[in-house]
Amino acid sequence: MEKREIFPFTAIVGQEQMKLALILNVINPALSGVLIRGEKGTAKSTAVRALAEILPQIEVIKRCPFRLQASETGEICKKCVVGDCPSSRDMDCVPETCMAAIKVIELPVGATEDRVVGTMDLEHALKKGEKRVDPGILAAAHRGILYVDEVNLLDDHVVDVLLDSAAMGVNTIEREGVSFSHPARFTLVGTMNPEEGELRPQLLDRFGLCVSIEGAHDPEERVAVMERRAEFDDDPKAFCQRWQEESRALSNKIERGISLYPRVTIERPLLFEIASFCLDVGVDGHRGDIIILKTAKTLAAYHGRTEVTSQDVAHGAELALPHRIRRKPLQEVASDVNALRNQNRKGKAV
């Protein structure tokens, strides 16, 4: 079967905040995800799916169903009840590794808990007296991107499972006295239309960044959207080829960002700026501070700098804070963080 072409990430018109948020997460997985809030038909899903094309490669163990890295083997491999990789039988062997692209795994809204967590084939166990595990979506998403469309419509107990593994980086398959755990650390990317209901605060907090998007208002931009789409539908292959150059340039920029990140520094006054930003707008806890800092550093790395600027901090706050601002019960998520801050400051000055 011929590979279906995906609309290239770089060819998406506008939606700069969303694209940036996604790129930053690729450069620095510690940002722990993006929540994309917005109306229907704003290229949310297209962007996330297209991300796969520009993702860098990581080292994984060959044939490992959990896509472990070399440092993660050991205890888990001894108990592994799935794979047929040599390390599950022979503890002394040095596992073979290979390079593989980071994956984007989609979690469908209707997914059952079994599908997400993984299942134990109980009937098999009853008949043969041995365990057999079928790993779920969380196993596949380890070290990759877990994409949840309409994340606000997920069943509550699937949300619980997501929260558990997001918090601990571990997923546990448990049925009838059998328990098997494997690492599950992923970048959580969710999209939602706020009109259909809000997220629970804890889940909201798990998303590092949050962007609100809407359709373009500029007619010219709208026309550009239509044109590109038509071009793509006409001849996907040729279209993708035309954008190949740009995609490669972006991949390179991302890779440079990744290698630059550890060397990025920030001056202390800017840390105070971050703290006062969070205090001014009123956020719960300290995760906001930490995420702004990481976002600002990632931004600097992305732009090829090793020094964080105050613009990076302001931009980082814009991405990291909207969903963290303390709200009265039943109040909606803030849209403009900087405006809110100025307003609050004015309020205090008076």
Add this chain to the structure above:
Amino acid sequence: MFHSKVFPFSAIVGQENLKLCLILNAINPGIGGVLIRGEKGTAKSTTVRGLADILPPPFSLVTLPLNATEDRVTGGMDFNRAIKEGKKILQPGVLAEAHQGILYVDEINLLDDHIVDIILDAAASGMNRVEREGISFCHPASFMLVGTMNPEEGDLRPQLLDRFGLCVEVVSEKDPELRVILMEERERYDQDPDQYRSVHGKENQTLAEIIKQAGLLLPRVKITKPSRAFIAELCSTNNVAGHRCDIVLEQAAKAHAAWLGHTEVTLDDIGIVAGFALFHRKRDAAPPPPPEPPQPDKDELDKDQPDKNQDDNEQNEDPEQTGQENPGPPDKEEPGQEGIDKEPGEMETPDKNQENAPETGGDKNPQDPEQVFEVGASFQVKKISSPKDRKMRRGSGRRSRSRVSQKQGRYVKSSMKRINNDVALDATLRAAAPFQAARDIPQGLMVCLKPEDIREKIREKRMGNFLVFLVDASGSMGARGRMAASKGAILSLLLDAYQKRDRVAMVSFRKSEAWVNLPPTSSIELAASYLKEMPVGGRTPLSAGLEKTHQLVNNALNRDPGTRPIVLIITDGKSNVALGENKPVDEALMFASKMGEDDRVKYIVVDTESQGIVTFGLAPKIAAAMGADCCKIDDLKAEALVGLARASA
């Protein structure tokens, strides 16, 4: 299983109270655990994990997953051995794993109540008794229980709260300097966790040593009679229920003395720990709920508290405060703002409304100007749920009990029907037992199971409902602050609906029509903003409202027959516009009795008519026609229920 790296306990910035509470419990497990209340992202988990990391080996940290089932918690039959060896052996659960360690329950207020019960029982008795699935077993399970909760997500029942020895409130640091240090430490850790851990290894060791020494000293710590008297006095002035608080306080004070290295409890020791023991137990002279943190931004939650409610009422009686001057909904309130503006929770002054209302409020005048009333005071809502039935449902939420077709919830019995491979091992073995003699048992096994033996579990759990609000927005509701009070009641129900994960819809009626203001949604925020802006004025087409609601509910039932609608009708019942030829009131009654025939729907009529010399009592009539409960707004309050129980006791 695998150790994800832990941030060193000694390097955690701030959160001194939390650290102290955890350390005291590590010194003296007799204190009975810690409940950590507070906002997200305040290093709750990090601190607990950090502590477990420095405690000596048998002290392990076991985390209870949010989706844990009962058999996972208590332990269940070990199926491998049951089939291979033919033996009934308990496969240890979370409680056994946590023995002599820390059991950490994140978001304990989101756990199923029956699981919380099991855990607290074990924590209190130090034993885990399993009497299920044909196994009877008992093993020691003494552990330090640490729970966290975010009060926004709903509170724990007072009985459960009381079981936690100490309760500590965590908030984020307000000092920028500290926040900066926190960020710096975190970055340093993230850059090289191993290096960072080794730098702080020494401090951690010192701390572990002090804890160990304090634990050894503890048995020799004495407490004098006057100190005990001081504890007793503290407890009685704070109106705590029962004696657990006294005992916890004594144990905590002893641990604190040992921590400081002296062998006699001082008044200071007691003073320092008293706050943590009293936090969740102290009550006002009146009913119990635990005090909310005095944060201005959480004011609306504070309204749950009886004392706060009183304040509001006082304000409401204050004629100086004018509400009428507020035309329409106030501009969107800014979240961070420190409650300077009038909060939506504050009630309009009924007095003022009354002045304007008589002319506008009369139903006779169809030319009523439209008004938008503020949202009145909100309160904690009493329990509302639909009756139990036998239908299987899928879903989640926290309101009504239902049979479920997923592997969640409590195992109530088994069935031969195969649905989802949720095998009930005990029942399966029992079903297979009579035939064992006649079957060839496979090599290596002790039991031969055939597909027809397999039994599945039938489970039960709580689920969200579909709440429909039918709101009377006619002119008569504007009188005497009725609308403000009704809006307050609806807002309270909405907050409750969020915590129970319900879907909601809102229908209102006025002038000559009814509208679906809010189609079924899970967005409680949307519902709240519609509620705020809902105008009032005009005549009362109650039957139109009933009809619209009936349609809405039927559509929902057609789409998903598992839906369990609860319809709340908020009205004074003074119907004066009919759809057909009949008298408006008669027509409404007729509709009502027709709607009452559908037993899949539960109706509750909230009568807003205030007590006066002349009352029409029409709402109760509608309720009677529907076979629904009828209550006043005040009856919806949780305190009212407590009050009732008290009066009858």
